[in-house]
Every structure is written in C-alpha cells, then in structure tokens.
Amino acid sequence: MAELRLSMTQEARTVLSDLLRLIAPAASRVSVNRANVPSTDEEIAGFWVETLTAQASEEARLLAVAFASAKGDPAVIVLPNEAQAHAFLRSLSAVRMALRDLVFADITDAQLESSEDIDDESLPTEKRHALACYACFGLLQQSLISQLCPEAFD
Amino acid sequence: MAKPKLKPEIKTETLVSAAPKWNVVVLNDPINYQAYVVVAFISVLRISAAEAKKLMRAIHAEGRATVWTGDRERAEMLALELQQWHLNSLLEKDG
Numbered sequence: 541m542a543e544l545r546l547s548m549t550q551e552a553r554t555v556l557s558d559l560l561r562l563i564a565p566a567a568s569r570v571s572v573n574r575a576n577v578p579s580t581d582e583e584i585a586g587f588w589v590e591t592l593t594a595q596a597s598e599e600a601r602l603l604a605v606a607f608a609s610a611k612g613d614p615a616v617i618v619l620p621n622e623a624q625a626h627a628f629l630r631s632l633s634a635v636r637m638a639l640r641d642l643v644f645a646d647i648t649d650a651q652l653e654s655s656e657d658i659d660d661e662s663l664p665t666e667k668r669h670a671l672a673c674y675a676c677f678g679l680l681q682q683s684l685i686s687q688l689c690p691e692a693f694d
Numbered sequence: 695m696a697k698p699k700l701k702p703e704i705k706t707e708t709l710v711s712a713a714p715k716w717n718v719v720v721l722n723d724p725i726n727y728q729a730y731v732v733v734a735f736i737s738v739l740r741i742s743a744a745e746a747k748k749l750m751r752a753i754h755a756e757g758r759a760t761v762w763t764g765d766r767e768r769a770e771m772l773a774l775e776l777q778q779w780h781l782n783s784l785l786e787k788d789g
Contacts, residue, residue, distance in 0.1 A: 571780065578785055584770060588774055591778070592777060595778055626733075629733065630779055640724075640725050649723075649724040678727060681727060685733055692730075692733050692747075694747070
C-alpha cells in the first residue's frame with residue numbers, strides 16, 4: 541500500500557497541536573476509564589488495563605510526533621503504511637473521546653451525533669474552540685478512511 | 695457342576711458438556727463515525743466490508759449487536775482489540 545497523506549492548513553496544524561498538548565495527558569486516562577474491563581477475572585482485568593494504558597501512551601506519542609513533523613503550508617502528515625494509518629485513526633478517536641468526556645460532558649449523545657447542528661454561538665469560547673477541533677479531528681479520520689478503505693462509506 | 699461363567703457387564707457413559715459460548719457485543723456510540731467502525735470491524739474481525747457495514751447498521755439501529763460468538767479466550771481477545779479501537783465492546787455469556 542502506498543503511503544497515505546493528510547493535509548491541513550498551517551493554522552489548523554498549530555491549533556490542533558496546541559489542543560493536543562493540553563488534552564493528551566487526560567486522553568490516556570479517559571481511554572482506560574471508558575473501557576469495559578471484565579470485572580470477574582482479576583488477571584484478565586489487569587492485562588486489559590496494562591494493554592490499554594500502554595496503547596494510550598503510544599497514541600499520545602504518535603499524535604505529537606505526527607503533528608510536530610507536519611511541515612509546510614499546507615502541512616502534510618505522511619503515514620507510511622496501513623498499520624500506521626490504523627494507529628493514527630485510533631489515536632484521533634481517543635482524542636475525540638477525551639474531548640467528549642472532559643469538555644462536552646454536558647452535551648447529550650444525540651446532540652453530539654449531529655454536532656454540526658449544535659448552535660455553537662451559545663457556547664463559551666473555549667468550548668466552541670474545542671468543538672471545532674473535535675470536528676477537525678473527525679475530518680482527518682474521514683479523509684484517512686477515504687484513502688485507506690473507501691468501501692467503508694455508504 | 696461347572697459354574698456358568700459370568701461376564702460382568704460394564705456400562706460406560708460419558709457425559710460431555712460443551713464449553714459455554716461467549717458473545718462479543720458492541721454498543722452504539724455517538725463519537726466514532728460509521729465508516730471508522732466499519733474499518734475497525736474489518737481489521738479486528740477479519741470480515742468483508744459488506745459484513746462489517748451490516749453489523750455497524752445493526753448497532754446503529756438497535757443500540758447494540760453481537761459481532762462474534764465463540765470460545766471465551768478468543769472472545770476476550772476480540773473484545774480487547776475492539777476496545778483498542780475505542781469501540782464500546784463487552785463480553786456476555788451466550789444463552
């Protein structure tokens with residue numbers, strides 16, 4: 541598979557990188573907290589928590605490196621293979637989860653599912669900013685999937 | 695008088711109980727896009743895009759769907775892999 545590319549304006553890269561720096565430490569915690577770890581078997585539960593914690597750290601590192609190395613305008617993130625693309629998709633999902641739990645906890649699931657319909661004029665600036673970033677991370681995912689697996693779309 | 699030879703009759707019965715099956719269930723979530731869920735299913739469950747879309751639609755319509763059923767060890771592994779894709783997966787004993 542040929543390398544995959546994600547482009548964004550330099551301004552978007554800066555804004556998203558700044559948000560990632562803020563949210564990354566909490567994103568790891570959210571990712572593990574949200575997991576439905578089996579409670580009946582201590583050994584399995586321990587293994588799950590260990591695996592998910594290690595993955596969360598790796599996801600934070602991957603995003604930080606990818607955004608830091610996206611130079612130029614438009615800034616381009618290059619993912620050399622399918623495994624890296626999958627990891628990047630998962631990392632973006634983790635950040636969206638963290639934003640959902642930490643910033644939009646008061647927005648209902650139904651509202652969030654059609655987040656483009658949210659009247660963001662009524663939101664405080666930080667939340668509006670975070671919502672825009674949430675949408676941008678989603679767009680990056682969609683762009684990556686359209687290159688990686690176009691048949692995933694209806 | 696010769697005694698008749700008695701052949702002891704031995705009956706054996708083996709009771710086999712099949713190991714219980716486990717379901718890997720995925721719940722709907724408002725965060726991950728439908729196409730993302732399809733990619734996750736293709737990658738983790740090793741199924742076609744058409745099958746993955748069918749499962750994704752069932753989850754979207756019903757709020758949840760069983761995406762795999764089988765032995766416990768494999769079910770645990772698949773549920774964990776789906777969690778690594780940040781899908782809301784859980785394990786349930788079948789039946």
